[in-house]
Amino acid sequence: MAKSTNLGMPRIGADRELKRAVEAYWAGRSDAASVGEVARTIRAANWRRQRAAGIDRIPSNDFSLYDQMLDTTCLVGALPERFGSTGDEVDLDTYFALARGRDEVHPLEMTKWFDTNYHYLVPELGPDTTFRPASRKPVAELEEALALGIETRPVLIGPVTYLLLAKPEVAGFAPLDLLDRLLPVYARVLGDLEAAGADWVQLDEPALATDLGDAERTAYRRAYEALAAASGCRLLLTTFFGGLGDATGLALGLPVDGVHVDLVRDPGQLDAVADGLGPDRILSVGVVDGRNVWRNDLSRTFDLLGDLGDRLGDRLWVGPSCSLLHVPYDVGAEPDLDPQVAGWLAFAGQKLDEVATLARGLTDGRDAVSPEVAASDAVVRDRRETVAARRGASRRGDGAARRAPYGDRRPAQREALGLPPLPTTTIGSFPQTPEIRRARQRHVAGTLSDEGYRRFCEGEIEHVIRAQEAIGLDVLVHGEPERNDMVQYFGERLSGFATTRNAWVQSYGSRCVRPPILHGDVERPQPMTVDWTTYAQSLTPSPVKGMLTGPVTILQWSFVRDDQPRADTCRQIALAIRDEVADLERAGIGIIQVDEPALREGLPLRRGDWDGYLAWATECFRLATSGVADRTQIHTHMCYADFGDILDAVRSLDADVISLEAARSGFDMIDRLAGHGYPAGVGPGVYDIHAPHVPTEDEMAAVIERAAQVLPVDRLWVNPDCGLKTRGWDEVSKALTNMVLAARRSRRTLS
Numbered sequence: 001m002a003k004s005t006n007l008g009m010p011r012i013g014a015d016r017e018l019k020r021a022v023e024a025y026w027a028g029r030s031d032a033a034s035v036g037e038v039a040r041t042i043r044a045a046n047w048r049r050q051r052a053a054g055i056d057r058i059p060s061n062d063f064s065l066y067d068q069m070l071d072t073t074c075l076v077g078a079l080p081e082r083f084g085s086t087g088d089e090v091d092l093d094t095y096f097a098l099a100r101g102r103d104e105v106h107p108l109e110m111t112k113w114f115d116t117n118y119h120y121l122v123p124e125l126g127p128d129t130t131f132r133p134a135s136r137k138p139v140a141e142l143e144e145a146l147a148l149g150i151e152t153r154p155v156l157i158g159p160v161t162y163l164l165l166a167k168p169e170v171a172g173f174a175p176l177d178l179l180d181r182l183l184p185v186y187a188r189v190l191g192d193l194e195a196a197g198a199d200w201v202q203l204d205e206p207a208l209a210t211d212l213g214d215a216e217r218t219a220y221r222r223a224y225e226a227l228a229a230a231s232g233c234r235l236l237l238t239t240f241f242g243g244l245g246d247a248t249g250l251a252l253g254l255p256v257d258g259v260h261v262d263l264v265r266d267p268g269q270l271d272a273v274a275d276g277l278g279p280d281r282i283l284s285v286g287v288v289d290g291r292n293v294w295r296n297d298l299s300r301t302f303d304l305l306g307d308l309g310d311r312l313g314d315r316l317w318v319g320p321s322c323s324l325l326h327v328p329y330d331v332g333a334e335p336d337l338d339p340q341v342a343g344w345l346a347f348a349g350q351k352l353d354e355v356a357t358l359a360r361g362l363t364d365g366r367d368a369v370s371p372e373v374a375a376s377d378a379v380v381r382d383r384r385e386t387v388a389a390r391r392g393a394s395r396r397g398d399g400a401a402r403r404a405p406y407g408d409r410r411p412a413q414r415e416a417l418g419l420p421p422l423p424t425t426t427i428g429s430f431p432q433t434p435e436i437r438r439a440r441q442r443h444v445a446g447t448l449s450d451e452g453y454r455r456f457c458e459g460e461i462e463h464v465i466r467a468q469e470a471i472g473l474d475v476l477v478h479g480e481p482e483r484n485d486m487v488q489y490f491g492e493r494l495s496g497f498a499t500t501r502n503a504w505v506q507s508y509g510s511r512c513v514r515p516p517i518l519h520g521d522v523e524r525p526q527p528m529t530v531d532w533t534t535y536a537q538s539l540t541p542s543p544v545k546g547m548l549t550g551p552v553t554i555l556q557w558s559f560v561r562d563d564q565p566r567a568d569t570c571r572q573i574a575l576a577i578r579d580e581v582a583d584l585e586r587a588g589i590g591i592i593q594v595d596e597p598a599l600r601e602g603l604p605l606r607r608g609d610w611d612g613y614l615a616w617a618t619e620c621f622r623l624a625t626s627g628v629a630d631r632t633q634i635h636t637h638m639c640y641a642d643f644g645d646i647l648d649a650v651r652s653l654d655a656d657v658i659s660l661e662a663a664r665s666g667f668d669m670i671d672r673l674a675g676h677g678y679p680a681g682v683g684p685g686v687y688d689i690h691a692p693h694v695p696t697e698d699e700m701a702a703v704i705e706r707a708a709q710v711l712p713v714d715r716l717w718v719n720p721d722c723g724l725k726t727r728g729w730d731e732v733s734k735a736l737t738n739m740v741l742a743a744r745r746s747r748r749t750l751s
Contacts, residue, residue: 002309002316004055004359005284007202007238007260008062008155008323009046010348012506014330018042019510022065025092026100026692032092039065043141047150049349054356057317059202060145060152061138062325065092066099066509069120069165070108072157073098076185077134080108080124080169090134099509101691109167110508110690112601114206114241116291116326117515117557119508123162125178126169131185138189139196146197153236154193158205159186159227160219165207179219187230194232200257201233206322208251209242209262210605217250228255236260240286240322242605243269248276258282264289264321267304274308283312286321287358288351293327293503293517293559294383295346296354298376302366309362318359324348327559328503328514341498341519344383383519387563390520399578400622402630402654406680409630413656416590416631417543421751422704422718422743423474425683427637427659428547428593429486429723430464430479431732440484457482458535465539467733472740475591476544478536480725484514486549486595487557491516493528494576497558511726518558518569524576527583534587545635546584546592551577551620556598567616577624585628593635594625596653600643614649621653633657639685639722644672651678659683661721667706674710682711685721686739694734700742705750713750718743 012018021038024030043063050058064071073079074090082105083094093102099121101107109122138154145152159182166175193201207216228235234257243266244251251259252273261273263285270285277283285308287301309316330349331342346354361369402409439456442448448456464479483489491497497516504512529546537544551574560569577594584592599621604613625634636653639661643650650658650673662670662684670684686703687695700718707716718739724732 001314002312002318002359002362003057003314004356005057005317005319006050006055006059006324006352006355007204007240007286007290007320008059008325009050010325010327010329010505011042011046011063012504012512013038013042014045014333015502016504016512018065019512022096022510026096035065035092039063040144043144044148047145047148047152050352051150053349053352054360055352056359057200057319058145058150058152059155060141061154061156062323063141066096067119067121068157069113069123069162070095070099071135071137072162073108073121073123075133075135075137075156075189076162076182077132078123078125078129079134082106088134089136101688101693103693106688106693107691115601115603115605116241117507117513117598117601118326120165123166123175124169125163125166125173125175127173127177129169129178129181131178131182133185133188133192136192139192142193142196142198151199153200153202154198155202155204156186156189158203158207158237159183159223160216161205161207163219164216174215176215176219179223183223183226186227190227190231190233198233200236201231202236202238202260203227203256204238204240206239206241208237208239208244208247209265211607212247212250217247220250220254224254224256234258236282236284238284240265240290242266244273245269245606248272252276252278256281258284258317260284260286260317260319262286262321263304264291270304270308274311280315282315282317283308284317284319286319288320288346288354290320290322290324290351291326292562293345293347294562295344295350295376295379296358297380298354298357298361298369298373299380301358302361302373305362316362318362319355320351324351326505327351328500328505333502334500336501337498340382340386341517344379344519345517347503384563387520387561399626400619402622402626402628404630406654406656409656412629412631413633417633419474419543421714421747422716424718424740424743425473425475425545426468426477426719426736427721427723428477428480428545428595429483429725430467430477430481431727431729432481432725433729436460436481457532461532461536462539465536465544468736469540469542471733471736472744473736474542476536476540476542477547478532478544480547480723482532486723487554488514488516490528490549490554491518491558493526494522494524494573496520496522496572513557516558518555518560520561522569522572522576524579528580530580530583530587533584533589537589543591544589546581546589548577548580548592548594550594550596550599550636551624552602552617553596553598556602567620570616570620571623574620574623578627581625582627585632590631591633591635592625592628593637594621594655595637596621597637597639599638599649600646603646610646614646618649618652621655625655635659635683644669647672647676647678651676655680657681657683657717659685659717659719661685661688662703662707667710670707671710678711681715681717682707683717683719686718686742687720687735689720689722689724689727689735692731694731695738697738697741697745700739701745704742704746708746708750718746
């Protein structure tokens with residue numbers, strides 16, 4: 001009998017209960033016991049939902065209060081010295097301090113989890129790092145499930161992936177050199193899980209789907225030989241986000257009891273994996289997409305698997321491609337969706353049902369699930385026919401280049417804008433206060449009229465403009481009070497998208513987003529930002545930036561149609577944004593920022609596939625931004641990803657100014673830009689907006705002066721490292737005031 005399995009569940013709660021619980025704790029309105037009770041309730045609901053769906057192999061320790069990589073850092077006691085000693089176990093305050101900072105102590109760096117929009121906390125490891133068991137979390141959650149009468153398979157991030165994703169504390173050090181120190185702690189954890197009743201343990205090793213050198217391959221062999229010898233639990237080696245490729249032999253040669261492969265990203269690997277599996281091991285196949293929201297084509301999946309059920313019997317497990325962390329909870333929570341579009345969708349709850357149906361069909365034959373297969377066939381046919389019938393007129397993607405090179409544009413922009421050296425600005429958003437959220441909710445509910453909402457937003461914009469003028473910023477923004485999210489806002493205004501009410505997914509920590517669902521051809525029916533931006537500009541003689549989200553980021557942070565190449569879809573978005581850029585320029589807006597924080601995240605996991613992606617991704621940015629006059633200044637913003645290995649692509653965007661995160665990760669990216677000879681303007685983030693710390697004037701002046709050591713002062717901008725929507729007005733006002741003072745001081749000392 002084929003078995004149904006799952007790799008992980010969403011953990012924010014069906015109504016974002018976890019978000020509210022941890023934010024109340026951070027604000028001092030609740031205690032650790034309250035957070036723990038909410039967490040236990042979410043875990044119990046997840047386990048029961050999986051059991052009710054008929055999932056045979058249910059995971060535990062897939063839950064996290066903030067991030068699973070952070071959990072692993074705490075599990076193995078790899079805390080940087082600046083966080084102090086925590087005794088036997090890492091306490092909750094230290095856990096959150098690692099994520100958010102504390103007083104003068106800066107947090108761990110944050111970056112993207114492979115090619116997803118989920119962020120993880122980067123371990124900091126050096127030659128002197130030691131490891132010790134410092135958390136009982138995997139054991140405690142296993143025991144918690146057993147107390148509910150539910151057997152689970154604990155999930156751990158594999159030791160090699162953990163080390164490969166770590167940041168070296170000193171240049172030239174390879175965290176992988178710490179493997180022999182780390183493995184005894186993993187062995188201890190496996191022993192504790194076995195003693196607590198675990199039969200299987202899932203070890204997530206997505207790094208196996210990336211390019212591996214000899215050192216990494218040797219590390220995998222040594223790690224799993226040691227863990228297999230030390231553990232009485234059966235080990236499931238889990239890979240996802242791509243195919244094993246040239247690591248197939250490596251993975252199948254490791255002494256593990258089962259292997260999970262992602263057949264959504266790479267269905268072509270099935271034959272090689274099945275043939276090399278051996279006679280006794282489990283093959284877990286990820287055939288339900290854990291990262292997108294379309295219903296599974298059951299007929300196609302059964303065809304893909306062929307006679308695998310007969311060949312492997314109960315050695316075949318059927319599951320999602322990866323953890324369901326990346327999709328919302330339940331389509332049933334979306335009453336406002338077009339019923340036809342809703343019928344095309346499967347969120348986490350529906351995906352569990354699909355997994356169970358596939359396992360049953362592989363065990364009992366397709367006839368046993370013929371009603372489900374017929375319904376799936378009807379959905380596939382309806383979606384294909386509807387999209388074809390709605391297809392819009394095609395537009396050419398011409399004009400993906402500015403009229404003049406940067407060196408020729410720069411004098412025209414300097415004359416048009418008249419800005420001082422080291423101009424100060426922000427990334428775009430200002431605090432989304434409770435009043436703003438309440439007004440938006442009332443407007444959506446129909447209790448606040450369109451005109452009333454417009455007047456409210458205009459009042460907020462005026463408040464933001466006056467606050468920026470008082471602080472002394474040089475380039476202002478309108479603050480984005482009308483925007484719920486930097487991608488969702490545009491999804492609500494472009495054809496081809498559907499937006500949701502409750503389809504939240506975790507981006508990092510308590511930060512949740514509702515990705516739009518891109519189901520058809522994209523067009524811009526009317527201007528989306530021009531009225532708000534021109535209203536802001538009418539209030540002040542200072543320049544106001546137009547604020548847009550770039551085509552690659554809209555693509556990456558949406559659930560995207562899977563019936564045409566992503567490049568084609570991105571070009572459609574780029575043309576819509578190009579129309580908006582043109583309208584902003586015609587309305588007199590001289591600075592337009594088109595944010596592309598997701599450019600790096602979209603990279604394929606294999607370097608051999610990078611050039612093709614980067615060619616169309618950078619073309620789409622230029623297509624969106626290149627129709628303006630030389631005097632119009634194009635900015636872009638990037639954050640929380642390592643762009644150092646794609647600097648040629650960053651340069652080819654041909655933006656006039658790029659702002660990026662620098663305060664949290666140090667100056668690595670700034671140094672790389674300088675070493676690469678980056679020719680345009682740069683705004684290194686002079687403070688970390690995600691840390692609850694107001695930096696001093698001296699701290700920010702030091703950052704500016706450090707940047708000026710490697711980049712020309714006349715091309716430096718001064719700004720925070722990200723938008724300010726999640727912060728409060730008191731700290732924002734203080735921080736920006738200090739930032740402006742630091743910039744003014746640096747003008748005197750550096751000019």
